[in-house]
Amino acid sequence: MTVKIVRYEHEGDAAWGVVHGRRIAPLPGRYASTADFIEQGLDEAWSSRPEQASLPLDGVVLLSPVTGGQQFVCQGINYASHVRESGMDPARIGFNTLFTKAPSSLTSARADIARPPHVRLLDYEVELGLVMRRPLKEAASIGPDQLHEWLAGVTIVNDISARDVQLPQTQFYKGKSYRGFGPTGPFLVLLSPDEWKRWPELRMQLSVNGRARQDAFCGDMIFRPHQTLTELSNLHDLGPGDLIATGTPAGCAARAPGKLVLWVMKHLLSEQAKWKLFIKKGLVNPAYLQPGDLIQATIATEDGAIDLGEQLNRVVAA
Incomplete structure (x- = not known):
């Protein structure tokens, strides 16, 4: 049975607990980071019982369950549907696209997302972490x-x-690492060995202002978790608490133009003119996020046995 871990603030103190229904059982240990919790607090978490739940979940301030000192590694174009909407052929994706995102972008599942003044094409991507x-x-x-x-x-x-920022400048890190650009949680859900086998059954859904935008199963990944872990092990060190975001399915605001427009952009326009046209078309695309928009994201199995909770983040002007 899953264990839902929450990191929260209550009466001015940050703490960790286990969620039972709509209440929290505080963990006695004080863990400064996600790494500390995983290295020292897993046994406490697995042994938590409902009768120990003394705090109402609605009476605390949620924090990201992944703390700022952890590495934040990401996969790109890892779902065939997203590859297609990006104007590429999934059959030609012969490598795992990996990049990093600033840990300072991490924020909670209820925090506002501030759109920087110079950013006009703000997009979303629900992902399994x-x-x-x-x-x-x-x-x-x-x-x-x-x-x-x-x-x-x-x-x-x-x-x-x-x-x-990301596309015209070809800078994934820069375009995705502004503070607050990484809502995470609300829960860190611990899984048993048998539950880990069910990760392909997890259904990711994202809506904006109540309208569905993304809806796909994690089993549609191109490069699966064990493959990505194997590849990352050949690149650099990872430690307890580090976060890997595994890519997003179709439904983002950013879409590739039609084949004719792509041909014209590739053969007849300069790089500067191409991206000027991209931004101009994006400005009339209503799918991009605007101040006041409310983003809702969930991930769960259809039977509810594994439920990662719900994110509710509102976009605000910085």
């Missing part, structure tokens, strides 16, 4: 049945993106 359980400091071959050995749990990530 994987949180590391143990250090990964050398090359390893990780099988699909070994996820529970390496991963502590899962969480919701919304990879907020400034497309008019």
